[in-house]
Amino acid sequence: MTHMRRRLLLLLVVLGLVAAACGGGDDDEDAGGGGGDADASLCPTDALEEATAPVDLSYWFSGLAADNIDAMQALVAEYNGAQDKVKVNAQFQGTYDEGSDKYLTALRGSGLPDMILLEETRLQLMIDSKSVIPVQACVESDDYDLSDHLDAALDEFTVEDQLWPMPFNTSNPVLYYDTNDFEKAGLDPDDPPSTFDEVLEAARKIKASGVAKAGYAWEMQPWYIEQWFSMANEPIVDNRNGRDGRAEKALLDSEVGKEIYEFASTMFAEDLALNVGRNTSGADTLLALGKGDASMTVATSAALGSIYAIQEAGQFQDVGVGVAPLFGPSNEGGTTVGGGELWIVGKGKSAEKKAAAWDFAKWLNEPEQQAKWHELTAYIPLRKSAIDLPAVADLWKAKPTYRVAYDQLAASKADVGGPSIGPYKEFRDAIRTSLETLILKKEDPAKALAQAKSGADEALTSYNERVE
Numbered sequence: 001m002t003h004m005r006r007r008l009l010l011l012l013v014v015l016g017l018v019a020a021a022c023g024g025g026d027d028d029e030d031a032g033g034g035g036g037d038a039d040a041s042l043c044p045t046d047a048l049e050e051a052t053a054p055v056d057l058s059y060w061f062s063g064l065a066a067d068n069i070d071a072m073q074a075l076v077a078e079y080n081g082a083q084d085k086v087k088v089n090a091q092f093q094g095t096y097d098e099g100s101d102k103y104l105t106a107l108r109g110s111g112l113p114d115m116i117l118l119e120e121t122r123l124q125l126m127i128d129s130k131s132v133i134p135v136q137a138c139v140e141s142d143d144y145d146l147s148d149h150l151d152a153a154l155d156e157f158t159v160e161d162q163l164w165p166m167p168f169n170t171s172n173p174v175l176y177y178d179t180n181d182f183e184k185a186g187l188d189p190d191d192p193p194s195t196f197d198e199v200l201e202a203a204r205k206i207k208a209s210g211v212a213k214a215g216y217a218w219e220m221q222p223w224y225i226e227q228w229f230s231m232a233n234e235p236i237v238d239n240r241n242g243r244d245g246r247a248e249k250a251l252l253d254s255e256v257g258k259e260i261y262e263f264a265s266t267m268f269a270e271d272l273a274l275n276v277g278r279n280t281s282g283a284d285t286l287l288a289l290g291k292g293d294a295s296m297t298v299a300t301s302a303a304l305g306s307i308y309a310i311q312e313a314g315q316f317q318d319v320g321v322g323v324a325p326l327f328g329p330s331n332e333g334g335t336t337v338g339g340g341e342l343w344i345v346g347k348g349k350s351a352e353k354k355a356a357a358w359d360f361a362k363w364l365n366e367p368e369q370q371a372k373w374h375e376l377t378a379y380i381p382l383r384k385s386a387i388d389l390p391a392v393a394d395l396w397k398a399k400p401t402y403r404v405a406y407d408q409l410a411a412s413k414a415d416v417g418g419p420s421i422g423p424y425k426e427f428r429d430a431i432r433t434s435l436e437t438l439i440l441k442k443e444d445p446a447k448a449l450a451q452a453k454s455g456a457d458e459a460l461t462s463y464n465e466r467v468e
Helices: 001-017 066-082 095-107 121-127 135-141 151-156 179-184 198-211 220-230 239-242 255-269 286-290 301-312 349-363 365-376 384-388 390-398 400-410 424-440 445-467
Strands: 056-059 086-092 115-119 166-172 173-178 215-217 274-275 294-300 321-325 338-345
Touching: 056 121, 056 220, 066 086, 066 173, 066 255, 066 301, 066 349, 086 349, 095 115, 095 121, 115 121, 115 215, 115 349, 121 321, 121 338, 121 384, 121 424, 135 198, 135 239, 135 338, 135 384, 151 166, 151 274, 166 301, 166 349, 173 179, 173 220, 173 286, 179 198, 179 321, 198 215, 198 255, 220 255, 220 349, 220 424, 239 294, 255 274, 255 424, 274 400, 286 301, 294 301, 294 384, 301 365, 301 400, 338 349, 365 384, 365 390, 384 390, 390 400, 424 445
Parallel strands: 056 086, 056 115, 215 274, 215 294
Antiparallel strands: 115 338, 166 338, 173 294, 173 321
16 A cells, blocks of 8 residues: 555545534424524423433434544533433434435434434525424523524524524634745745635745645535625525525625636636545545645635644644635625534424423533533534633644634624525535536636526525425
């Protein structure tokens, strides 16, 4: 086995699934619908106090990398040992897609969990499933204070003035760059690029200097397109990104969309970017930095812990790990939340089950647990007070790179969260296909953008006709 092959295998093992983008009353009644004030009776939070025996809570979670699975199980064990009202049975369900598919299969039959952790892209789909209760009902029933939570985390999961799931493992995209390459190319590693034009200029200097084959490692990731729209404070679908009503059409062909596609076209026309494809493993962009093929890339902030783990294992020792906020067309808005959230299942569940799920979700959101989760996984602490705890403060002092994603999200001025749309996979597929047409077939940016809008609109129309 070659040395490079060993490095690739190590990277894939460590990163794991880093990549990896209503409601019912008791028994089989629905838990209610979206819109307006939540009905506090949907979440009888006092039922746990009346329980005469420990409540068994089935909890499905998915989408976490290998080490993060252990971190989640450790939190579950700590919760189970800290109280005697609830016994959580946590079951890992694979990738986010696999977890979602298993839930939908159970929805058609039986065996729904009491709580499930899913990716943010499932927001509208879960609301439309009519199998979950809005967490807003629990907030009102329990008089729970949300003021210590990051606004961006709450905005991401609010539709028609209701908070649906509870945020948990929060991330956003950041710029990763090799500080050593920057110095060799005559760039200031303390002043990384923050705009499309600055990235182009940095990539040109990197390529001209020969320190890397390309300035930037590019993956066909629609999430970054969505984030760039948010940074410009523009919705990517109508009805305020689907927050004030069901999304019916894409707004991709705006001036921001044109700027994004022209940036991508220029990067490849000048041979400044390395195309790593769809990067389904989540490893390819970071591998490009590690082996010197590129000096910059964008990836989830949750990858940072894995990057340091790779270095500690003896790989990529000649790479200086630089982390900066996501660059973009402007910074009138800000980045939005990625990662997972906690859904409380209402369909077929007793009052005690709902109350137990809420108690566990609250506990996972406490500053101490959020600080520990950040330390173990690099996911962003979503409680403002968590950053003052030693677990976070000491980590940030030793490695300031961990703070970048938190500060970026805390500073976000985006009016709404990311798009709340039912056919998220098909919507993103339309964008990804158009990017491939733009980059691989060298299509005109305006035509590629029109292709993306057409496919996205078709996906939205088809989905809405099925569920309405």
